[in-house]
Amino acid sequence: MSGARKPDCAVIGAGPAGLGAALAAREAGLADVMLIERDLELGGILPQCIHDGFGSIVFGEVLTGPQYAQRYVDRVEAADIEVMLDTMVLELAPDRRITAVNSRAGAFEIEPRSVVLAMGCRERTRHQVMIPGCRPAGVICAGAAQRDINIDGILPGRRVVILGSGDIGLIMARRFTLEGAEVEGVYEIMDSPGGLSRNVVQCLHDYDIPLHLSHTVTFVHGRKRVEGVTVAGVGGDLKPIRETERLVPCDSLVLSVGLIPENELSMRAGVELDPVTNGPVVDESMHTSVDGIFACGNVVGVFDLVDWVTQTAEAAGRGAAEYVLGKKKTRDPIRVKPGRNVRFVVPQLVRNLGREVDFYFRVQRPERAVRSDVLAAGERFYSRKAKMVRPPEMIHARVEASGAAGKAREMTVEVVAHEE
């Protein structure tokens, strides 16, 4: 019916994924690109990530989160992209119609010719990992604590136990310590750390914060505010060993127990999700199962490095531009299968083998002296050796497959033992 805006591309979320996608779509020839962000500023989670470690792949230098974000923000501001801040997308329909709301324009609809989903991820919460006990104030997720401290300047805890050694948990152990809080320890249910090795060294070892592997929290104490937690060692089945339980007094339990891609809008639009990544099934241009809807970054699967988020965003932005400009050839996709010791692969589908394809995958279990291979139609298109692979560290493979692979119905990504 309506006088709804009909942009070439609407990007939902202006974190690193949305920024990169909007820019790539614009640079690939789309005139009218709209970037919708619910927060008051661009950058998503990056402005609160004041530690360094960003940008080594994309820029070849080490930046903080705000610095990394600013490079894209500056380009977006110079690129004639319509930015809508403080705007919440309420609905996304299968025909790409968006309903959004803000304080200035009210509730309104947009009918974009393409959509890029870039909503990122959210933190897994206490009950999703079934931590029993009372429900006092002081049980918080690490990312929320990071925002409280780094953006709002408020301290959510003074004597802190951290559960989970994912990267955010490790970084917050250091951050709380630098703020003068006591970090009693980081407890990790698995027998190896959940975060990058460099963060274990720089955030825990350098500050003498103990890391208790194969441990978990079995009870939260305190009626009004956390007064302590019971911790216990776990056996090989990850079940707590009751005899090892002990009470650790604290006023806060900070959780770093995983991230979940934020796909509520994707589901409403009918986008097919991969049950392993919890994100949309995509092809190499990040096209989802719904015509004209693309996805990139952590909404597709949780990445370790922002650089890879940016790479997927650029693929999605280019893909959306090709779709709108009618350049994209559609052909039956080749299915990419996780092979030996591979938990998942993004993208799950490949349509166009004429050019380089970036694969991102995680192993199921740590393994030494291995080789990552990409195979199709009995041919090996990619092979790289690694001394050690671990589930927390995503593997990136840039593959150029052509020729015989074009006739294949499926490709396999596998990690195999490598003979010296």
Add this chain to the structure above:
Amino acid sequence: MAAAPGKRPALPASAAVVVVGGGVIGCSIAREATRYTPDVVVLEKESDVSCGASKANNAEVHSGIGEDAGTLKQELNVRGNRMYDDFVRGLGVELKRQGLLIVVTQRTVPPHGDMPEDERMELLTVKIPEGIIAYGEKAGIAGLRALSRDEVFRMEPNVTREAVAGVFDPTYGLISPYKLTIALAEHAVVNGARVFLDTEVTGFRVEDGGVKAVVTGRGEIETPLVVNAAGVFADEVADMAGAGGFVIHPRKGASLLFDRQVTAEYVRSSVAEFKLPGQKTTQSKGGGAMPTAEGNLQLGPTAIETGDKYDTSISAAEMEEIFERFHYLLPDFPRDALISAFSGIRAPTEHEDFLIEASEAVRGFVNVAGIQSPGLASAPAIAEMAIGILHDLGMPREARPDFDPVRPAPPKFSELSNPERNRLIREDPRWGHVICRCETVTEMEVVNAIHSIIPAVNMDAVKRRTRTGMGRCQGGFCGSRVAAVLARELGIPITAVTKDGEGSPVFLGLAKEFLRGRAG
């Protein structure tokens, strides 16, 4: 202007009726009492109404079919259920009558050698459903009907293939118990009542065998009529007046709550597995799987005796027990959609039945005790009975002509059409600022909650009124945003914002504060 924590209005010198306890029962009785006198006071020791069992139950308006025949519980439950539509009219709280499906399964009567199989199937598919219906009809429950196996699956496709028959009870309902309690309290206030939070009763002045005054930590209120609706503390409150003689033994009930986007249609009615009388293992009716008033699926509750009236913890074993119990009824249930777990404390007396009577020892003192499930369903009938007793004790019998039948309720953004939303946003741009993304709650709704008739002065109180933090991210996104609005609207520092009253600060300091005074 909402009262900031610590700035409380002074107690009145006297009142016609004082209700002790701001749960669903106390607030129901208070609201009903204001039909006859505006001079009603409610005293609640927590920072909000609905802080005990009224906030932590399965939201069910039972029909009475699960209660023992001949009990006051069953009588008031059946009557309360019938009264409910009238009871909630004008409150702005929705009652849904989604019905109860009682499922008869293969294990209701497992195969055994002594019984031929055709006889067992006739028992399961004919005699047991007929027996359930006859039992319910005798109690006065209307509309019960037997369902075949296929009808069960058509009604609830996710129920176990072990189901063989069912009975549908269309009178079963759902209502948000805390929204109802808040609405009743506010409706009472609209009609003249005063509700005092953070006000604990410490004793009573009793003279010449009759109650004269209620004593609190903040002073006395003279009154000839006291209603003891103190839930798990009702025995202690009665003893303070010398009107006791019963014991509340707290019994914990834990439930699990699931993401409504994933589980909204998983069951449409309340679903419970039928157990023969000998198969019940606890005092609980056995619980079920049911949507909440807002569409989340919930499983529970458990029934565990606890010595501690404050023990709302939930153990790993309880969580596992719930999953295990419902694994049979709903075999493919999406466990991963778990977003929260909670427990509430039931307040049974040693006799297990409701205890609603004027004290013989202390004139003017009315005990409304032992209220456990189906207390929510029975609330209208319990209040009616209590009002009858208060009339007999001297409360005016004549209905007030100026009683206002409507409690004003602010709009809910998520339930509005876009034109309605835009009208509000033009009035105040805060209607366009979404603060809670999972439940689509705007800043203006939080502001309205803080300045409502019973002001929400902490995070949990805002949550009960607006659903901020009740979604799948459990406050990860909205938590600090709601805290900032609370601080601004109440005029308090952010470090004074609490989760649920004194002793529960959300934040412990400002950046760099812990470093002060340290060397170097």
